[in-house]
Amino acid sequence: MCVIEAQNLTKVFKGFRKSFTAVDSxxxxxxxxxxxxxxxxxxxGKTTTIRMISGLSRPTSGRVSVCGYDSILDNVKAKKHxxxxxxxxxxxxxxxxxxxxxxxAEFYSLSDRRKKAxxxxxxxxxxxxxxxxxxxxxxGMKKRLALASSLINxxxxxxxDEPSTGLDxxxxxxxxxxxxxxNNEGVTVFLSSHILSEVxxxxxxxxxxxxxxxxxxxxxxxLSKKIGMKTQMNVFIxxxxxxxxxxxxxxxxxxxxRVEKTGTGINVVCSRNVSPAVNEILVRNRVKVxxxxxxxxxxxxxxxxxTGEQNES
Amino acid sequence: xxxxxxxAIAKREFFSNLKSVRMLILLILFALAVIGSAYGLAxxxxxxxxxPNPEIAEALSMGPNxxxxxxxxFIAFVGSIAAISISFDSIVKEKLANSLDLLLCRPLSKRExxxxxxxxxxxxxxxxxxxxxVCAVLSVTNVAGMPSEKMMFGFIVFTVIFFGIFISIQQxxxxxxxxxxxxxxxxxxxxxxxxxxxTLVPLSIAYLIGMPMxxxxxxxxxxxxxxxxxxxxxxxxxxxxxxxxxxxxxxRPEGIPYWAPFLSLFLWFFIPLLISMEVFHRRTE
Numbered sequence: 001m002c003v004i005e006a007q008n009l010t011k012v013f014k015g016f017r018k019s020f021t022a023v024d025s026x027x028x029x030x031x032x033x034x035x036x037x038x039x040x041x042x043x044x045g046k047t048t049t050i051r052m053i054s055g056l057s058r059p060t061s062g063r064v065s066v067c068g069y070d071s072i073l074d075n076v077k078a079k080k081h082x083x084x085x086x087x088x089x090x091x092x093x094x095x096x097x098x099x100x101x102x103x104x105a106e107f108y109s110l111s112d113r114r115k116k117a118x119x120x121x122x123x124x125x126x127x128x129x130x131x132x133x134x135x136x137x138x139x140g141m142k143k144r145l146a147l148a149s150s151l152i153n154x155x156x157x158x159x160x161d162e163p164s165t166g167l168d169x170x171x172x173x174x175x176x177x178x179x180x181x182x183n184n185e186g187v188t189v190f191l192s193s194h195i196l197s198e199v200x201x202x203x204x205x206x207x208x209x210x211x212x213x214x215x216x217x218x219x220x221x222x223l224s225k226k227i228g229m230k231t232q233m234n235v236f237i238x239x240x241x242x243x244x245x246x247x248x249x250x251x252x253x254x255x256x257x258r259v260e261k262t263g264t265g266i267n268v269v270c271s272r273n274v275s276p277a278v279n280e281i282l283v284r285n286r287v288k289v290x291x292x293x294x295x296x297x298x299x300x301x302x303x304x305x306x307t308g309e310q311n312e313s
Numbered sequence: 314x315x316x317x318x319x320x321a322i323a324k325r326e327f328f329s330n331l332k333s334v335r336m337l338i339l340l341i342l343f344a345l346a347v348i349g350s351a352y353g354l355a356x357x358x359x360x361x362x363x364x365p366n367p368e369i370a371e372a373l374s375m376g377p378n379x380x381x382x383x384x385x386x387f388i389a390f391v392g393s394i395a396a397i398s399i400s401f402d403s404i405v406k407e408k409l410a411n412s413l414d415l416l417l418c419r420p421l422s423k424r425e426x427x428x429x430x431x432x433x434x435x436x437x438x439x440x441x442x443x444x445x446x447v448c449a450v451l452s453v454t455n456v457a458g459m460p461s462e463k464m465m466f467g468f469i470v471f472t473v474i475f476f477g478i479f480i481s482i483q484q485x486x487x488x489x490x491x492x493x494x495x496x497x498x499x500x501x502x503x504x505x506x507x508x509x510x511x512t513l514v515p516l517s518i519a520y521l522i523g524m525p526m527x528x529x530x531x532x533x534x535x536x537x538x539x540x541x542x543x544x545x546x547x548x549x550x551x552x553x554x555x556x557x558x559x560x561x562x563x564x565r566p567e568g569i570p571y572w573a574p575f576l577s578l579f580l581w582f583f584i585p586l587l588i589s590m591e592v593f594h595r596r597t598e
Contacts, residue, residue, distance in 0.1 A: 056417045057598050076420045077314065084418040090411030094329060106321035107419040149415060 002018040003081075003157055003188050004030035004053060008062035009047050022048040024212035025062065030190060032156075035183050037203030038192040039303060045212040046192040047087065050161050053190070054084045067156060080108070085149030087162040089142060094134030095198040097126060100134055101148055109154045124178065140171040147178060158182060159190045164198055176202060196303055210307045223302050235275045236267040239282060242266060246285045250278055263288075318421035326433025330399055336437065339395045343445045346391035351384040351449035355456035368563070375561040377453050377460040381468045382552075382559040384449065385511040388472055389548045390508055392442070396479030400434045404487040404593065405496045417597060424525045429482065431586060434480050436507040439473045446472055467558040471551055474582050478547040479503070481585035511546045515539040515544040537568035544569070550577035 004132050010197060011023040023045040030036045037160070040046050051057035053064050056074040065072045069078035091100055101117035110116055121130045121169065124144040129137065143163070150158060160179065164172045180202065183189050193199050199206055200220060207217040216223055251259050255274050260267045268278055275292050330336060357364055357373055358380050364370035372379050404427075408412040416426055446469045453460060460468070486499035515538050519529060529535050543549025543566070553566045553574035566574060 054418050056414060076422060079418060079420040082418065084413045086411060088414075089415060090407070091415070092325070092329070092412060095325075101323060103325055104415070104419065107315065107318040107421060109317070112500050146415070153420075238355070 001032040001144060002029045003032045003067055004028075004036075004064065004190065006049070006053070006062070006064040006290075009049065009052060009059050009064055010061045011045070011052060011057065012060040021212055022130075023052070023059075025091075026209070026212070026214045027062075028207050028214060028217050030188060033183070033186055034190055034204040035179075035189040035191060035202050037199035037206040038209065039194065039196070039199050039206050040209035041194060041307060043211075044194075044209045046194075046209060047161055049209070050084075050159055050192055052187060054082055054159060055079050069203065080153065081156045083153065083155035083158045085143075085146045085150050085158075085160045085163060087165055089146035089149075091134045091142060091145065093133060095134055096131050097121060097134055097137070097145055098130040100145070101152055104149045105152045110152075116152065117148075120151055123151075124148045125174070139166045140168065141174065143167060143171070144178075147175070151182070155187065157188045157190060160191075161192045162194070163191065164195055172198075208303060208306055215306045216302075220302075233270050233273055234295045235270060235273070235278060235293075236262070236265070236295070237268065237275075237278065237282070238265040238291045238293075239289045240288050241287050242282070243285070246282065246287060249281055250283070253277060253281075315421035315425060318419060319425050319432070321427060321441060322416070322429025323432035323436065326403070327428050327436045330437035331436060331440065333399075335398060336441070339398065340441055342391050343395065343441060346387045347384070347442075347445040348448045348452060350514045351380065351389035352452040352456065354380045354384050354573045355453045358457045372561070375559075375564070378559040379561055379564060380453050380457055381450070381460050381464055382555050382564055384453075385468065385472070385552060385555050388446075389475065389551055392472065392476055393479045393504050393508060393548065395442075396438060396476045397504055399438055400480045400483040400495055401487055401496045401500040403430050403434060403484055405490045405493055408491075409493070413597065416422075423594040423597055424590040427488075427590045428586075431477075431480060431484060431589070433478050434484075435473075438476045438480065442466065442473060442476060444471060457501055461558075464555075464558045467555055471554050474578060475551045477579045478551075478578075478585060481582075481589045482547075484589040485585065485592050487597050490590065499540045507546050507548050511542075511549065513543045518542070533567065540566040540569045544573060544577040547578075547581045550574055550581050554578045 007027050008025045009023055009027070010021070010025050013020045013022055026049065038046050038049065043199070048057065052059050053066065055071045055078055060073055066078040067081040069081070071078045075214065095103065098114070098117050098121060101120060102113045103170060105113035105116060116132065118127075121127050124147055126141060126144060126148070129141065143166070158179070163179070165177055167175060169238070176198070179189055179191070189202075191199065191202060203220070205217065205219050206223065208215050247259055250256060250268060253274060254274045255270050257269045257271060260269065268274060273294055275294050279289060279292060354373060355377070358376070361370045361374050364373065369383070372383060404413070407416070417423065422431055444505050450460065450465050450468065481502050482503055486503070487496050490496035490499060515535070516529070519535050519538060520526060524532060538581075540553065543553055556564045556566050557574055560563070
């Protein structure tokens with residue numbers, strides 16, 4: 001079941017002299033229960049897309065629906081299903097953490113707002129700070145408070161815009177765990193980030209955006225396979241007794257691009273995984289193989305390859 | 314429509330403004346302008362010999378209604394500043410602090426968000442305002458006698474409406490502004506336009522169309538022109554509406570239908586409010 005569907009979504013910012021197309025006719029679907037990564041370099045159009053999905057901004061053309069509701073025509077209904085954490089959330093500093101959550105809860109028809117707010121404060125680990133003013137919170141605490149405020153309506157979709165910005169490693173880890181737990185509870189997560197490792201760790205599928213255009217939407221595995229055909233793979237072999245003759249045999253294998261000697265063995269650079277065949281040759285030539293390690297292209301390589309190709313074109 | 318959401322925003326805005334330092338400063342200004350002017354004018358109305366200006370002396374001698382009418386000029390002067398100063402940053406501050414997005418993603422329309430903010434600001438200014446206005450009426454009653462019921466009603470209700478007008482106008486500029494500085498400057502500009510510059514508009518037009526400037530104040534044609542032009546200013550509409558209720562020569566506007574100032578005040582209240590909602594809706598894209 002699809003919970004977010006964007007069709008030819010376009011946003012053009014009209015300036016005094018010239019216009020700027022931030023998002024250029026993008027289409028994608030986010031399925032219920034998945035963690036969907038929205039990846040792209042700075043100024044790729046990620047935040048603009050999020051603003052259109054959340055109903056904060058009107059698309060210049062195209063449409064986006066959230067749980068079946070058009071984000072513009074049924075704006076209010078669509079927003080009931082969303083929890084949004086902006087990149088740099090701002091709060092009313094003079095309010096206490098718990099009062100702020102109660103304030104946001106007032107927008108939804110919740111029966112026991114204070115109880116719900118307390119539960120959320122506990123969940124995000126701020127139960128000791130419920131009665132402290134928000135202006136006394138650290139940046140990480142404010143991010144967690146933003147997460148709590150986005151969960152006040154038990155949303156079906158959680159939209160996170162660069163959630164790790166400004167967080168320390170411990171904060172990032174805690175934040176990711178909270179998001180993962182929510183996803184396990186059935187919440188669909190739409191995660192926008194330019195941190196590749198974050199997307200790689202958390203997302204089921206990734207949409208790569210560059211200069212307002214989608215350049216790939218797929219699972220990381222499928223993207224690796226697709227890009228792997230065009231890119232290089234490294235087979236690191238730790239072995240003793242590799243002679244030049246053996247190296248020549250390996251070099252002449254199909255799909256092997258080059259062979260490099262390393263301190264402990266060789267690195268076979270190839271266009272597909274040739275490790276079983278190389279292992280066979282080495283064993284046949286009485287080479288003592290202690291380990292074989294294959295590195296496939298990481299999301300970073302996929303990303304750089306795809307965005308690089310688009311930039312060249 | 315999400316009335317709970319509108320109420321939530323209004324409530325937050327109301328209490329945060331009511332407890333602010335700027336409200337404390339405004340209360341002092343209010344006390345001086347509203348109670349001080351009403352009491353002072355009431356005392357002077359009982360001692361006309363102390364007034365050097367014969368026109369004001371004549372007007373004040375007309376009784377407590379006239380006292381309230383003249384004190385409304387002071388209230389317009391300070392009330393417009395008060396409305397501007399509590400609302401100039403209502404939107405721009407939230408934009409700069411990034412707190413607006415967390416409001417905009419809630420299930421209510423942008424127009425409702427602005428309406429909530431307007432109601433909160435209006436309430437925050439009107440509550441102390443009404444207390445001051447009631448004190449002003451009581452002090453006039455104590456010194457110069459009781460004004461008519463409709464004048465007391467108009468004095469309080471029209472003043473509260475007057476606050477709302479300036480809050481709406483300032484909210485338009487707060488939405489458009491990208492910095493607090495621009496918002497403050499636009500507020501000063503609005504205040505300057507309607508309190509000081511507007512009085513020059515009928516004079517300039519009279520000069521341009523060739524009215525004799527030597528006898529301008531006693532020229533009935535000029536008075537008619539001035540009454541009409543005043544309807545295009547919120548301060549003019551407010552003062553002329555009170556003038557209709559107060560009655561008396563020189564106070565009641567001449568040459569215009571009695572309903573015109575009321576209609577103008579009504580339009581001045583709703584049109585800027587609707588514009589501010591529309592501007593907010595479009596500008597938060």
